[in-house]
């Protein structure tokens with residue numbers, strides 16, 4: 001039987017619009033599923049919405065609609081979010097569907113038959129925000145630990161003998177340390193169980209928006225029992241074909257893996273309640289529960305009331321779905337918290353995506369068009385083709401990504417793949433195709449162009465799970481067939497067929513130097529932005545990689561003479577220069593050229609200055625402009641201009 005991998009998102013409450021937290025887990029699950037599919041596994045990706053419980057009933061009441069109408073209205077945006085972010089789900093479950101409620105009732109019957117359910121009266125605190133019960137000791141300043149308010153509840157209720165499952169849960173954790181990840185969460189759960197588990201209330205009787213409990217009139221299932229069951233109801237448990245195919249059949253099922261990705265706040269439900277419910281119902285456990293961290297905004301918890309919620313639709317609109325996905329997966333280790341910032345997102349977009357990934361595609365395919373009319377050249381003989389450094393970089397990138405993804409390490413996997421992007425950019429730089437073309441060295445030029453396209457093919461395939469939209473575009477340009485987009489195909493150097501006619505479109509990731517206004521900020525200027533022709537035209541210009549002459553002349557380039565130079569007091573890389581740029585006073589300019597020039601060699605040179613760059617403090621020294629230079633590091637060379645031009649002369 002083929003190896004199967006089943007990955008799930010939490011199911012989302014239908015009381016609010018999707019935000020970054022929902023987007024994060026969903027796209028992580030999508031990338032994980034796509035990764036395993038790339039590796040050849042039979043995968044199944046599930047998302048859905050959690051539609052019962054007091055929280056939803058109250059929200060519906062406030063909106064003046066029935067709970068079902070409310071759920072119908074708020075479930076759809078979660079599907080739309082998937083579509084907008086390029087997330088491919090195999091099923092989307094709603095807890096109000098009959099296929100789900102039937103399985104919740106079946107769970108109840110089984111747990112009852114096991115002798116694990118008894119009737120009593122619940123007296124205690126309940127937090128509607130968390131849909132969770134709390135004891136007096138657990139409250140913090142009279143509230144739930146999450147900060148949600150609590151209410152006193154006294155009602156007849158059925159209880160589940162959670163206390164009975166402590167030893168079995170600990171034994172499972174001992175035998176399967178990978179069951180809860182990352183390690184810090186595993187430790188947290190172990191400690192929690194070791195302190196002793198209390199039985200929990202699993203029915204509510206003072207409202208009716210939930211799954212009716214068999215043979216217990218007036219009771220509905222506790223919303224977490226209802227919600228957690230989605231992971232198996234969507235597979236048609238206990239007898240459905242999908243359940244047999246994707247759900248592990250034992251704790252050591254090597255053929256089937258089921259992984260729940262969740263946020264750290266809902267770990268206890270998934271790592272204690274859920275396995276105990278399954279044990280009680282006589283069903284095998286999932287393979288792993290992986291809890292990720294939380295995104296904060298400006299160092300504060302995101303919340304509707306604080307008004308700092310990040311809207312995934314807005315992000316996809318302004319930065320593109322793939323850039324948003326890449327940022328969230330690359331910026332922090334999966335499992336830790338992260339501070340969301342649009343500046344950091346733009347840095348990733350302009351750096352990793354535009355300068356590195358996009359530029360590699362652009363320059364490689366550009367040269368292929370320039371020198372070979374867009375046709376992939378012959379590969380040459382085997383030993384000519386194999387460029388040892390590039391080949392090693394490809395093998396390492398692949399192995400590094402595979403290893404990282406075994407522990408759901410998205411950011412390490414991406415870093416590993418990007419080391420190949422950098423190696424290929426270096427290769428393009430060092431092999432100087434333009435010089436080969438000039439010298440008529442056709443055989444070597446063929447090799448270089450072939451190797452660059454081949455590196456692009458491998459990079460395109462390896463990035464498919466993470467940035468599925470742009471990676472697919474790149475592979476389309478290269479003419480790589482759908483059947484050839486497999487992990488296995490990245491192990492071979494030489495997979496790209498000679499003679500393939502490639503395509504090339506607009507820049508894959510256009511740079512974005514200034515923040516684009518978000519919808520809310522843009523609202524007051526709505527009228528202007530909607531002027532019919534103005535907006536689309538401006539967008540087209542930005543996308544094709546060209547700028548208008550009007551944009552170029554905004555840059556004020558001037559002749560400047562270096563009158564003094566010294567090492568920057570706080571940065572080895574920088575020199576602090578005093579230049580005469582024709583202004584009444586000389587200016588200070590910090591330049592990153594210390595590796596290439598001694599200060600004393602610079603005095604008296606006439607150079608090109610960007611004179612109207614906004615002044616900026618560089619390591620404590622205010623820099624009032626930028627000198628033009630070519631190259632990098634110790635190879636950098638200042639652009640000089642004839643010395644007889646007076647300082648201040650405009651360069652255009």
Ligand code: MSP
Nearest residue numbers: 010011012013021022050227228262263264294295
């Ligand atoms: N309905 C329950 C889950 C039931 S699963 C059987 C629920 N829903 S939720 O809509 O409130 O939250 C869903 C997920 O969003 C949780 O995993 C939560 O951790 C995550 N996030 C909410 N805000 C978040 C951030 N700011 N950052 C990252 N994830 C966060 O809980």
